[in-house]
Amino acid sequence: MSKIQPQADGSIWYCKTCVLPNTRPNLRIRPDGSCDCVAMSAKLDQSEADRLKEFELLVTYAKDKNAEYDCVIPVSGGKDSTWQVVKALEHGLHPLCVTWRSPGRNQLGERNLRNLVNLGVDHIDVTINPLVERTFTRKDCSQVSISTGYLRRELSRRIWKH
Numbered sequence: 001m002s003k004i005q006p007q008a009d010g011s012i013w014y015c016k017t018c019v020l021p022n023t024r025p026n027l028r029i030r031p032d033g034s035c036d037c038v039a040m041s042a043k044l045d046q047s048e049a050d051r052l053k054e055f056e057l058l059v060t061y062a063k064d065k066n067a068e069y070d071c072v073i074p075v076s077g078g079k080d081s082t083w084q085v086v087k088a089l090e091h092g093l094h095p096l097c098v099t100w101r102s103p104g105r106n107q108l109g110e111r112n113l114r115n116l117v118n119l120g121v122d123h124i125d126v127t128i129n130p131l132v133e134r135t136f137t138r139k140d141c142s143q144v145s146i147s148t149g150y151l152r153r154e155l156s157r158r159i160w161k162h
């Protein structure tokens, strides 16, 4: 059973609403057991209909570009990225999905990613030079609060040249 309250021993615990773990970078779980994301979404004053209308305008904008891809979706194969791909496809978008092949990917992660790609999308699986990855992973491990931020920024810089 998931823990929903902070543990003094530093063990992992989860948001009682969305089940994100406290190990997720920049996520703070409040004393009531809900994370910042839940609190932020509760503050949104837009109705669901307004948000859908705004999203549909964005979809129209992307489609009107007539580019090879309408959007880029960073994917892991987890529930969030799979949901994003499903929604993009439901709205007729042609996404390019991109994954940083993390050193921790296991068979279940691989299967989930295959399932996502089999929804019918183009996918780039990026493997970083292991020497570079090792350097950034060491730096991340020595600064736990930063987590994989260095690696993601480096990957973004190399792919998009900014």
Ligand SMILES: [Zn+2]
Residues within 6 Å of the ligand: 015, 016, 017, 018, 019, 020, 034, 035, 036, 037, 038
């Ligand atoms: Zn949450």
